[in-house]
Amino acid sequence: MIKKNYDLIVIGGGPAGLAAALSAYDNGVTDILILEREESAGGILKQCIHNGFGLTRFKESMTGPEYAARFIDEVQKRNIFIATGTTALSLTADKAVTAISAEEGVFTVTGKAVVLAMGCRERSKGALNIPGTRPAGIFSAGTAQKFVNIKGYLPGKEVVILGSGDIGLIMARRMTLEGAKVHAVCEIMPYSSGLKRNIVQCLDDFGIPLYLNHTITKIEGKERVTGVVISRVDENKKPVPGTEKHICCDTVLFSVGLIPENELSKKAGVEISPRTKGAVVYQSRETSVPGIFACGNVLQVHDLVDFVSEESELAGKCAAELIRNGAREKRSVNVLNGEHISYVCPQRLDLNREERVKLFFRVGNTFSDCKIVVESGGVRLIEKKKKIAVPGEMETVSLSKETLARIKGDVTVRLEV
Amino acid sequence: MYQVIVIGGGVIGGALLRELTKYCLNVCLLEKSADVCMGQSRANSGIVHAGFDAKPGTLKAKFNVSGNRMMETLCKQLGVKYENNGSLVVAFDEEQKKTLEELKARGEANGVTGLHIVDGERLRVMEKNISDRAVAALVAPTGGIVCPYELTIACIGNAMDNGAALYTNFEVVRAEKTQSGYKVYSAKGECVEGEIVVNCAGAGGGEVAKAFQDESIEIKGRKGEYILLDQECGNFASHTLFFTPTEKGKGILVSPTVDRNILLGPTAQGCDKDDNTTTQQGLAEIVQKANEMCKRVPLFHAITSFCGVRTYTDKHDFIIEESKTAENLIHVVGIESPGLTSAPAIAKYVVEEIVGKKIALTPNKNFNGRRTADHFFHRLTDEEKSELIRKDPAYGNVVCRCEQITEGEIVRAVHANPPATTVDAVKRRTRAGMGRCQGGFCMPSVAEILSRELGVPLEKVNKSDEGSYLVTGVTK
Known part of the structure; x- marks a missing residue:
């Protein structure tokens, strides 16, 4: 039976929500409710049956379900309640969550703090305005992954993939292993947004061609996809006439980016960053609405779940602090994106907090022999040389207690090339 | 017989x-x-036209105005969303302003009520995102929108x-x-x-x-391509915004839909009657025209593009x-x-x-013109929803998270009149898959529900017509 009030409500039982709940518990807040829309916890990890999870955190290679199981086990040991099959419908700035489930009907619970951990969704084919028909056989890579890994069905046999995000690369290999032929992976950018290791292990090892600077310019087929036309694009991403190439296929997978799912956050009035499409947060991962925290892919799309866990533990710990000690006054400065930086998270620093801060950011293009610079009030706080910086791999830089003490006004992160 | x-x-x-x-x-x-x-x-603008466009004396003029007057009542009886949001025909120069006067006179001859012309200043109060170049508009208060x-x-x-x-x-x-x-x-x-x-x-x-x-x-066929924007920008426009018509037709419009999306389109290109493919040129034209009509068009919120064929005779x-x-x-x-x-x-x-x-028409005493709305669940109070979930727990299971559509609604659509037997049919009745992720999350679940309710294997569940299968078979 779900109570009316909890100290902490965590929305989402994926890797972010589980880690945040565990961390809050271990920091003294035990009255926790996790809301999970699916039938079991674990989030997207449930369908990520490939390995490579946990290398950073546990120094071993696990599958997605194995990685999730570690956290689920710990949650169960602590008797933290996960309301599964329960979808949060709305959230207010007063931290009242209205949710729906088969067991409870429509109900409202209120927390002293809320952690947003809803994850992200895939950008759909529709967002790209690709000309042609709308037959069956067009899937986002994650949908195809769900069909194959959860439902046990093969969505198609002759495949073209648009976008070289990690899920697209993983699915190129997965479909191949299931007997499908992957004819091409097209990437509109001059570089892949996926991890290097995935390009090697999922494409190169299987002889699947990656076409950089290419996009799909037409989808054909009435009932089911029968083919696509791919074209090279110029520096403005416009298709170059005369470069069209026809490929027969029955399936098109889209792996064209992930978007944090912040519909609930917006209902609560949480300020959203146009860059990350996630909440604007302090280093504690508290959003612009006091007592509402955000972590994991709902905040910024991470490359590795290991970082999701790390970020979520921080959010859980800070939420627990707030619940136990009440809100403290903040001394706030902004963290700005300088040259060649597409975003930085957190976007704000509370200088009344003294613990070490890790800034996560992405660069806007591929650079070699560059230098990450963090400055404030004309003073260089940090310089860090990088041999290679690519948009597909998140960068970090740490600000120590001493560095934080030197901050005079807004902080800028930029890249010197 | x-x-x-x-x-x-x-x-x-x-x-x-x-x-x-x-x-x-x-x-x-x-x-x-x-x-x-x-x-x-299936694929048109969903506009309930006021009736100022058609030439007086045509069947179009006759049925447009009378159809407009019947629409609201019909929609109410059937539980269909209808909104009397009003239409604006926007003029961008003095020449077009004259056309507005002609349209107004024509509309009045057709029996359209409430037509009036507003200046640019007033127009900008009515529609905050209208282009700075707009100089006047014909307001048709009886214009509306419906989901076709x-x-x-x-x-x-x-x-x-x-x-x-x-x-x-x-x-x-x-x-x-x-x-x-x-x-x-x-x-x-x-x-x-x-x-x-x-x-x-x-x-x-x-x-x-x-x-x-x-x-x-x-x-004959004429292609009409559209771009649909996310509900998140549903307040971008409140009226249906038309360009001043030319010889070629009413042109591209910007309009809210009853489901609070924003619809941009249609193009008008001669085509085969069954050619509903979108084109690069068509989509580019929509973008260009929308940007002429309005400023700050949130095109990055596009969730899908589609094409309908409008048929006509000579x-x-x-x-x-x-x-x-x-x-x-x-x-x-x-x-x-x-x-x-x-x-x-x-x-x-x-x-x-x-x-x-x-043949003789004897009134059917048992005729009941009312129908439970396909979207009835969303109109219930939280208490009523809980009550229904107690009777049928499937209404507590959200399948489509973007539009918050439950398993109960999908099962109901499969068995209601007319039965939904394909993924797209479920989508058109319940809106599962209509939202910003375009079925990315819910489509496999919808397919499974169809498979279960229809008693057919998943391989036999179609997106739409025969041959539009979703999966080719089971995995190894």
Whole structure:
């Protein structure tokens, strides 16, 4: 039976929500409710049956379900309640969550703090305005992954993939292993947004061609996809006439980016960053609405779940602090994106907090022999040389207690090339 | 033996079928696709036109204005979303301002009420995102919006609730004259027999006529491409915004939909009748025109693009008459814009003035014109929802997270009139898959529910028509 009030409500039982709940518990807040829309916890990890999870955190290679199981086990040991099959419908700035489930009907619970951990969704084919028909056989890579890994069905046999995000690369290999032929992976950018290791292990090892600077310019087929036309694009991403190439296929997978799912956050009035499409947060991962925290892919799309866990533990710990000690006054400065930086998270620093801060950011293009610079009030706080910086791999830089003490006004992160 | 056979499950066929069930008649609908509403009624602007466009004296003018007056009541009875948001025809120079005056006069001649012209300043108060270049607008307060497939499905569903029969996957290829009427055959060889046949086959109107040896109908197609924006920018425009019309038609509009999306389109390009492919040029034209009409068009919120084919004949007016060669075959074709608006009025006219002259119309005392809205669940209070979930827990299981559609609603759609047997059919009835992720999360679950409810393996569940399978088989 779900109570009316909890100290902490965590929305989402994926890797972010589980880690945040565990961390809050271990920091003294035990009255926790996790809301999970699916039938079991674990989030997207449930369908990520490939390995490579946990290398950073546990120094071993696990599958997605194995990685999730570690956290689920710990949650169960602590008797933290996960309301599964329960979808949060709305959230207010007063931290009242209205949710729906088969067991409870429509109900409202209120927390002293809320952690947003809803994850992200895939950008759909529709967002790209690709000309042609709308037959069956067009899937986002994650949908195809769900069909194959959860439902046990093969969505198609002759495949073209648009976008070289990690899920697209993983699915190129997965479909191949299931007997499908992957004819091409097209990437509109001059570089892949996926991890290097995935390009090697999922494409190169299987002889699947990656076409950089290419996009799909037409989808054909009435009932089911029968083919696509791919074209090279110029520096403005416009298709170059005369470069069209026809490929027969029955399936098109889209792996064209992930978007944090912040519909609930917006209902609560949480300020959203146009860059990350996630909440604007302090280093504690508290959003612009006091007592509402955000972590994991709902905040910024991470490359590795290991970082999701790390970020979520921080959010859980800070939420627990707030619940136990009440809100403290903040001394706030902004963290700005300088040259060649597409975003930085957190976007704000509370200088009344003294613990070490890790800034996560992405660069806007591929650079070699560059230098990450963090400055404030004309003073260089940090310089860090990088041999290679690519948009597909998140960068970090740490600000120590001493560095934080030197901050005079807004902080800028930029890249010197 | 049916008294009336309606061919074509679009909004005209649907409205007509429902109108027929108001009388003691045995009627049926023949639809060539796997679901109803698969032609131009599926993909159009969803505008309830005020009626200032059509030339006075045309059938378009006559049925537009009367259809507009019937629309709100019809939608209320059927639980269909309708909004009287008003239309604006925007002028960008003095020449166009003159055209607004002409339109106003024409509208008044057609019986449109409330037409007035506002200046640029007032216009900018009414629509905050209108282009700085706009100088005036004709305001049509009776203009509205409706969801065209919701309306079509509701009409057909309500007609079926009142006894009409539906045959899907029934493509009419041949008809035989009998003593009392016709035997109508499908491509698969099935046969239904009826006294009067009404041809509402839209793009297929010419082929249907030919099946009755009537060569007089030639249907042509014009492509209309659209871009749909996320509900997140649903407040971008509140009225339906038209450019001042030219010889080529009404042009591209910017309009909210009843579901709070923003719709941009349509283009107008001559095409084959069944060519619903979007094109690079078409989509680029929409973007350009939308940016002319409004500033700050949030195109990055596009969730899908699609194309509908609007059919017309060289007459450029509705053809609503009995065939000159095939007795008791009634053509209701060439229903171009404002066909959606006109549908309720056309239906009433055809039944009362044409069918009624051929057979006796006895009012059906049991006719119930009300239908539970397909989206009834979202209109319930939290307490009512909980009550329903206690009776049927499937209503507590959210399947489509973007539109918050539950398993209960999907199961209901599979078994309601007209039954949803494909993923797209479920989408059109429940909105599962209509949202910003475009079915990315829910489509496998919807397919599974269909498989379970229809008792067919997942490989046999289609997106839409036969051949649009979703999976090729099980994994290794």
